[in-house]
Amino acid sequence: MVLALLAGAAQAQDGPVRLYADPALADTGLLRHILPRFTLKTQVRVELVTDQSAADVVLGGQGRALFEGLGQTWHLAIRGTGDRVDRLATWLRSDVGRNTVQSFAPDGTSLFGPATEVAVVTETGPMSELAKQGHAVALAKCTRCHGVDEATRWSGTGATPSFGVLRTFDDWEGRFAAFYALKPHPSFTQVEDITEPFPVDRPPALVPIDMTLDELDAVLAYVAAMPAADLGEPLVHQ
Numbered sequence: 335m336v337l338a339l340l341a342g343a344a345q346a347q348d349g350p351v352r353l354y355a356d357p358a359l360a361d362t363g364l365l366r367h368i369l370p371r372f373t374l375k376t377q378v379r380v381e382l383v384t385d386q387s388a389a390d391v392v393l394g395g396q397g398r399a400l401f402e403g404l405g406q407t408w409h410l411a412i413r414g415t416g417d418r419v420d421r422l423a424t425w426l427r428s429d430v431g432r433n434t435v436q437s438f439a440p441d442g443t444s445l446f447g448p449a450t451e452v453a454v455v456t457e458t459g460p461m462s463e464l465a466k467q468g469h470a471v472a473l474a475k476c477t478r479c480h481g482v483d484e485a486t487r488w489s490g491t492g493a494t495p496s497f498g499v500l501r502t503f504d505d506w507e508g509r510f511a512a513f514y515a516l517k518p519h520p521s522f523t524q525v526e527d528i529t530e531p532f533p534v535d536r537p538p539a540l541v542p543i544d545m546t547l548d549e550l551d552a553v554l555a556y557v558a559a560m561p562a563a564d565l566g567e568p569l570v571h572q
Contacts, residue, residue, distance in 0.1 A: 350379035354389035367438045390414025403446035420464040429508040468556030471549045498563035
């Protein structure tokens with residue numbers, strides 16, 4: 335019985351994310367456009383379900399506003415748990431996910447655009463397992479330059495902003511998703527299967543940082559779950 339329970343748990347962990355989409359949204363063909371791209375990047379499979387109560391993720395009229403189209407705002411609601419669910423939700427909220435949605439133009443005209451609805455900020459619950467992994471990765475690999483949480487806010491160098499400050503930027507997701515290409519990171523950072531190895535005759539001046547795509551996704555989940563720094567009122571120049 336114990337072995338059967340363990341096998342069932344492993345299958346649930348390794349199985350596809352169950353996604354329910356409002357029929358009006360599904361009928362546009364949007365999901366056939368975006369889901370293969372998500373799976374290609376993350377190797378996480380997504381299964382479309384017709385029963386909303388059985389879904390891990392719901393695209394419909396409730397939750398966080400994602401995009402607009404067909405005369406309404408479409409929202410993301412998370413019903414399930416686990417790393418794979420977190421990855422799909424994080425991707426849908428990311429710049430890459432939003433751009434993929436907005437690039438869907440079956441007749442040459444985009445059907446969907448950015449949401450203009452103001453999101454309601456609610457108290458966040460406990461950190462997901464993926465976000466906890468991202469916190470651990472950030473502590474191990476990022477604190478020599480950045481403060482990554484309250485305990486390390488004064489760590490790193492004075493010339494680099496903390497994760498909390500970076501979280502206040504409108505384009506924070508793009509910055510973190512492509513950090514390895516933004517100076518000065520290319521001189522000492524390598525992401526598995528993405529960046530080129532350092533030349534043997536020109537080693538990096540700093541101890542290199544090696545990261546996998548899974549670790550990068552985890553860091554994105556952590557930053558998405560953390561509060562932005564309170565920078566006070568904007569400066570007024572007179």
